[in-house]
Amino acid sequence: MHGDSATVRKILTELGDTWAVVGLSTNEHRAAYGVAKVLQRYGKRVVPVHPKAETVHGEKGYASLSDIPFDVDVVDVFVNSDLAGPVAGEAAAIGAKAVWFQLGVIDEAAYERTRAAGLDMVMDRCPAIEIPKLG
Numbered sequence: 725m726h727g728d729s730a731t732v733r734k735i736l737t738e739l740g741d742t743w744a745v746v747g748l749s750t751n752e753h754r755a756a757y758g759v760a761k762v763l764q765r766y767g768k769r770v771v772p773v774h775p776k777a778e779t780v781h782g783e784k785g786y787a788s789l790s791d792i793p794f795d796v797d798v799v800d801v802f803v804n805s806d807l808a809g810p811v812a813g814e815a816a817a818i819g820a821k822a823v824w825f826q827l828g829v830i831d832e833a834a835y836e837r838t839r840a841a842g843l844d845m846v847m848d849r850c851p852a853i854e855i856p857k858l859g
Contacts, residue, residue: 777852
């Protein structure tokens, strides 16, 4: 598990409230759908990023991070580990402040590259589990 409690807290409370959720679609059976709803309940703006560019939870979707026409604070990644590294690179390219790899999404090299690029990062954790713990 990467991301100490101070980094988790910083990402969830200090870095901004616009979260791009990569892999979020209208499929209610996918984890991204429920996690995005929790993030919204805690005041986060959730921007769906999925090839279908669907509107989810009232927010317009985009096919890629680079298609989003406004600043994104955190990129939450719900793709498999093989695809996660390039997403982290895109997050840095668009000027995001942090990357969050969900439970089971692990790419050590991407973690090191992302941290070296100056972004905060958490890997193999879930913000919907962590945010209620903040009190």
